Amino acid sequence: MAETVLETAGLTMRFGGVTASDNVDFKLRTRELRCLIGPNGAGKSTFFKCVTGLLTPSDGHVFMRGQEVTGWHPHQVAALGVGIKTQTPNVLDALSVHENIWLAARRFFDPAEAGARTDEMIDRLALGPIARAELGQLAHGERQRVELGLVAVADPWLVLLDEPAAGMSAEDVERMTAIIHDMTRNAAVVIVEHDMQFIRSIAETVTVFHQGAVLMEDHVDRVMSDETVRRVYLGKKA
Amino acid sequence: MRRPAARDVAGILVASALLIAVMPMLIGTYTLTVLVIYGMLGLSLGLIWGFGGILCFGQAAFFGLGAYVYAISAVNIGESTLPMILAVLVTAGFAALLGAMMFYGRLGDVYLGVITLVVTLILFKFINTTAGPQYVIGKARLGGFNGIPGFQTLNVPGDPEAYIWGDQLFYVCAVALVIVVLLVTWLLRSSFGRIAVGIRENETRMALMGYDVAARKTVLFAVGAAIAGLAGALFANWAEIVTPNLFSLGQSAEIIIWCIVGGLGTRLGPIVGAAGLAYLKFMLGQQSMIDNTLIMGLVLVLFVLFLPRGLVPAVASLWRASVGRGTRRRPSRHRRLRHG
Numbered sequence: 332m333a334e335t336v337l338e339t340a341g342l343t344m345r346f347g348g349v350t351a352s353d354n355v356d357f358k359l360r361t362r363e364l365r366c367l368i369g370p371n372g373a374g375k376s377t378f379f380k381c382v383t384g385l386l387t388p389s390d391g392h393v394f395m396r397g398q399e400v401t402g403w404h405p406h407q408v409a410a411l412g413v414g415i416k417t418q419t420p421n422v423l424d425a426l427s428v429h430e431n432i433w434l435a436a437r438r439f440f441d442p443a444e445a446g447a448r449t450d451e452m453i454d455r456l457a458l459g460p461i462a463r464a465e466l467g468q469l470a471h472g473e474r475q476r477v478e479l480g481l482v483a484v485a486d487p488w489l490v491l492l493d494e495p496a497a498g499m500s501a502e503d504v505e506r507m508t509a510i511i512h513d514m515t516r517n518a519a520v521v522i523v524e525h526d527m528q529f530i531r532s533i534a535e536t537v538t539v540f541h542q543g544a545v546l547m548e549d550h551v552d553r554v555m556s557d558e559t560v561r562r563v564y565l566g567k568k569a
Numbered sequence: 570m571r572r573p574a575a576r577d578v579a580g581i582l583v584a585s586a587l588l589i590a591v592m593p594m595l596i597g598t599y600t601l602t603v604l605v606i607y608g609m610l611g612l613s614l615g616l617i618w619g620f621g622g623i624l625c626f627g628q629a630a631f632f633g634l635g636a637y638v639y640a641i642s643a644v645n646i647g648e649s650t651l652p653m654i655l656a657v658l659v660t661a662g663f664a665a666l667l668g669a670m671m672f673y674g675r676l677g678d679v680y681l682g683v684i685t686l687v688v689t690l691i692l693f694k695f696i697n698t699t700a701g702p703q704y705v706i707g708k709a710r711l712g713g714f715n716g717i718p719g720f721q722t723l724n725v726p727g728d729p730e731a732y733i734w735g736d737q738l739f740y741v742c743a744v745a746l747v748i749v750v751l752l753v754t755w756l757l758r759s760s761f762g763r764i765a766v767g768i769r770e771n772e773t774r775m776a777l778m779g780y781d782v783a784a785r786k787t788v789l790f791a792v793g794a795a796i797a798g799l800a801g802a803l804f805a806n807w808a809e810i811v812t813p814n815l816f817s818l819g820q821s822a823e824i825i826i827w828c829i830v831g832g833l834g835t836r837l838g839p840i841v842g843a844a845g846l847a848y849l850k851f852m853l854g855q856q857s858m859i860d861n862t863l864i865m866g867l868v869l870v871l872f873v874l875f876l877p878r879g880l881v882p883a884v885a886s887l888w889r890a891s892v893g894r895g896t897r898r899r900p901s902r903h904r905r906l907r908h909g
C-alpha cells in the first residue's frame with residue numbers, strides 16, 4: 332500500500348455555534364490527485380486552513396507522513412514541503428512576478444538555485460513578458476498563475492489548491508491543468524473546485540463535503556451520479 | 570533595488586563625499602553633526618517600517634537607551650570605545666527581547682504600537698524618578714530629570730586624552746552614517762532584506778512559504794534598534810549630556826514624521842526627512858513669532874495631503890519621468906498604515 336502523506340482523524344473546527352469542520356477523517360496517498368467538492372459553506376476552505384496551520388482545530392488530529400502536526404504554525408507545516416493556494420489570492424502585490432516566485436524558491440534553495448528555478452517556472456507558466464511587472468497590476472488569471480507558480484517552485488510533496496480555476500480563461504485553465512499534472516509526479520494534490528467540467532477532466536477520487544462533514548468519497552463517476560450528492564450539491568448548481 | 574549593487578554603492582559614496590565636502594561651507598559643523606545623527610535615527614525607523622512594515626512608536630526609546638548606555642559606561646570606563654560598542658549591543662539586545670515578546674506573541678499592529686509607546690513612556694518616567702543619590706550604576710549617578718553630564722566623550726580608540734570633537738566629530742558621525750547606509754543597502758539586497766520586504770507585503774503568504782515571520786521581524790527590529798542606539802550614543806557625544814527628554818514621546822512622534830515626509834520604502838527618504846525637518850526646527854527655534862510645533866504639524870499635513878508618498882519617492886519619479894524612463898513601473902506601492 333502506498334504511503335499516506337496526509338491524514339486527519341476526527342478533525343473538527345467550531346466557530347462559536349457553527350461547526351465548519353465536523354469530525355473529518357481524511358486520508359491521502361502519496362502522489363494522489365484528489366478533488367474536494369461541496370456546496371458553499373461546506374467547510375472545504377476551513378479544512379485546508381486546519382491542515383496548513385492557518386487555523387488550530389478545535390478537536391481532532393492532523394498527521395503528515397505519519398508525523399502529528401496538529402497545532403503547528405503555518406511556517407512549520409510549510410517547511411515540511413506543503414504548499415497551498417488559498418481561496419482568496421494570497422500574493423505579494425507590490426512586488427514583481429519574479430520576486431514572488433523567487434521568495435518561494437529561496438526558502439528551500441540557495442540563491443543561485445532559487446534564481447534558476449524561478450526562471451524555469453516563469454518560462455513554464457509563460458510569464459516571461461511580465462516577469463518584472465508588479466503583481467498588483469496584473470489580471471486575475473495572471474495572478475492565479477503566479478500563485479500556482481510560487482507554490483510549485485518550492486517543489487512540495489503536498490499541494491492544496493483552493494478554487495484554482497476560479498475566474499480563469501479556458502487557456503489559463505488548460506495551462507494550469509498541465510502544471511497540476513506535472514506536480515503530481517512529485518506531490519499529492521488536493522483541489523477544491525466548483526467547476527464540474529474541470530473536476531471531470533482531472534479527477535479520479537472525489538470527496539464530497541456537506542455541512543462540515545464528509546458526505547461521500549468515491550470515484551468521480553459514481554460521485555457525479557449519486558442521488559444524495561446531486562441533491563445537496565449538483566442539483567443546486569444545474 | 571534592481572540597479573546593480575556596484576552602481577548603488579558608487580552612487581552612495583560619491584554623493585556622501587560631495588555632501589561631506591560641501592555642507593560644512595553652508596551650515597556650521599556643530600549643527601550638521603546633529604542633523605547627521607538625526608538622519609541615522611530616521612534611517613533606523615525607515616528600515617524597520619519602510620522595509621519591514623513594523624511601525625514602532627518607540628524608536629526614541631532605543632535612541633535614549635543608546636545615549637544612556639553610552640553615558641553610564643563612559644563614566645565608569647573612562648574611555649569611549651567599549652561604551653560605543655555597548656550602546657549598540659545593549660540596545661539591540663533590549664529590542665530583541667521586546668521584539669520577541671511582541672512578534673512571537675503575535676500581537677496585532679495596534680498593540681505593537683501601544684506597547685512600544687508604553688515602553689518609551691515607562692523609560693521616560695523611570696529615568697525621571699532617578700534623581701536621588703541611591704540611583705547609581707557603578708560610578709554613574711542617573712541624575713533623574715537633570716540627566717548625566719560630564720562623561721568621557723568620544724576619543725581616539727585607546728587614547729582617552731585624544732578627544733574627538735567639533736569638526737572631527739562631524740566627520741566621524743558623517744562617516745558612521747555612510748557606513749550604516751552601506752550596511753543597510755547590503756542588508757536590503759541580501760535574501761534577508763528581500764524576505765523582510767515580502768513579510769511587509771503579506772505575512773500570511775510568507776508564512777505559507779515556510780518563513781518564520783516572528784523570528785525575522787524580531788531580528789529586523791533589533792537591527793533597527795541597534796542603529797538607533799548608535800545614533801543615541803553619537804548624540805550623547807555631541808550634546809555632552811544625556812537627559813530623559815531623549816525618551817520623550819515627542820521625539821518618537823518626530824521620527825515618524827521624518828519618515829513620512831522624507832518617504833517610506835526608500836533609504837534616503839527618512840535621512841532627508843530627518844535632517845531637513847530638524848534643520849527647519851532649528852531655524853524656527855531662532856525666532857519666536859510662530860510656534861514651531863504648529864509649523865511642524867502643518868508640514869506633516871501638507872505632505873500627507875499633497876505628497877503622500879513623501880519627498881524622495883516624489884522627486885525620484887519626477888527624475889525618472891524627465892530622463893524618459895517614466896514608463897517603468899514603480900518599484901513598490903507603500904501601504905503605510907496597513908502593515909504594523
Ligand SMILES: Nc1ncnc2c1ncn2[C@@H]1O[C@H](COP(=O)(O)OP(=O)(O)OP(=O)(O)O)[C@@H](O)[C@H]1O
Nearest residue numbers: 346349351369370371372373374375376377378418
Ligand atoms: N473565521 C470564521 N469565523 C466564523 N465562521 C467561519 C469562519 N470561517 C468560516 N466560517 C464558517 O464556516 C463554514 C464553512 O466555511 P468555508 O469557508 O470552509 O466553506 P467552503 O466550503 O470553503 O465554502 P465556499 O465554497 O463558499 O468557499 C461557513 O458557514 C462559514 O460561514
Ligand SMILES: [Mg+2]
Nearest residue numbers: 375376377418
Ligand atoms: Mg472556500
